[in-house]
Amino acid sequence: MIMKSVAIVLAAGQGKRMGMDCPKQYLLLNGKPVIYYSLKAFEESDIDEIILVVGEGEKEYCEQEIINRYQFKKVMQIVSGGSERYHSVYNGLQVVQNAEYVFIHDGARPFLSKQLIEDLFETVRETKACIAGMPVKDTIKLINQKKQVEKSLDRSKVWQIQTPQVFEYQLVKQAYDKLFEQKISDVTDDAMVVERMTGHAVTLVKASYKNIKITTPEDLEIGECFLANEKTKNDKFEELKRR
Numbered sequence: 295m296i297m298k299s300v301a302i303v304l305a306a307g308q309g310k311r312m313g314m315d316c317p318k319q320y321l322l323l324n325g326k327p328v329i330y331y332s333l334k335a336f337e338e339s340d341i342d343e344i345i346l347v348v349g350e351g352e353k354e355y356c357e358q359e360i361i362n363r364y365q366f367k368k369v370m371q372i373v374s375g376g377s378e379r380y381h382s383v384y385n386g387l388q389v390v391q392n393a394e395y396v397f398i399h400d401g402a403r404p405f406l407s408k409q410l411i412e413d414l415f416e417t418v419r420e421t422k423a424c425i426a427g428m429p430v431k432d433t434i435k436l437i438n439q440k441k442q443v444e445k446s447l448d449r450s451k452v453w454q455i456q457t458p459q460v461f462e463y464q465l466v467k468q469a470y471d472k473l474f475e476q477k478i479s480d481v482t483d484d485a486m487v488v489e490r491m492t493g494h495a496v497t498l499v500k501a502s503y504k505n506i507k508i509t510t511p512e513d514l515e516i517g518e519c520f521l522a523n524e525k526t527k528n529d530k531f532e533e534l535k536r537r
């Protein structure tokens with residue numbers, strides 16, 4: 295049996311912090327929906343198959359306006375998400391078949407690079423569990439309920455965590471099955487599920503500060519700037535080639 299690499303792309307959130315009528319994954323960035331960019335990155339990578347997880351009642355829209363319109367050939371299934379991110383991940387994991395590795399990615403992170411996908415592939419083959427992240431740039435403090443500083447952390451040991459989060463399929467499936475059996479709900483990423491439910495070590499892969507999650511309105515402005523810069527670079531490159 296041929297074992298595949300599958301990407302589960304999450305797009306079932308409501309985008310409450312964005313505060314717009316439309317869920318943020320469908321808002322436009324340089325004329326294309328936010329979700330388009332990460333689907334395109336996976337489409338052009340060594341990933342074999344993409345599972346898209348969407349909100350209730352959004353399947354038809356995604357099929358027509360995203361998958362068909364942009365001709366994504368690797369999106370094999372569209373499934374409904376749940377009320378929290380971890381429910382949506384679990385729904386995606388249930389429909390995965392014959393997979394060796396699973397990339398779990400926030401559809402709200404459009405700046406996923408080809409290099410990062412390759413680096414994660416290389417690391418997961420060695421470690422079975424790895425996640426994208428970057429060292430924090432600010433000073434980080436633990437505070438108490440009165441908002442007083444309790445402790446300053448050694449920031450050389452603190453990273454901000456992104457997606458993709460990549461695992462051997464059996465490992466992450468087993469971890470999520472246990473999470474649901476034990477009805478645990480205080481988890482905000484997949485690595486936390488694997489760490490707590492299996493004890494397996496999760497390795498960090500240095501990603502990029504550009505791999506932001508579109509969360510609040512200013513993130514859209516930042517995203518537009520990134521894309522405008524990319525376009526300028528590409529235009530200059532094309533001009534140099536013509537000369």
Ligand SMILES: Nc1ccn([C@@H]2O[C@H](COP(=O)(O)OP(=O)(O)OP(=O)(O)O)[C@@H](O)[C@H]2O)c(=O)n1
Nearest residue numbers: 304305306307308309310311377378382401402
């Ligand atoms: N029930 C949920 C919640 C989140 N997500 C997805 O998980 C990613 C990261 O979540 P977040 O930024 O928190 O998105 P939202 O839940 O949409 O945002 P908010 O918390 O502001 O409502 C997004 O791609 C989002 O679509 C999901 O698939 N299902």
Ligand SMILES: C[C@](O)(CO)[C@H](O)COP(=O)(O)O
Nearest residue numbers: 379400455456457482483507
């Ligand atoms: C998984 C994640 O993107 C890592 O930074 C993040 O935790 C998801 O954020 P959420 O707001 O909890 O959905």
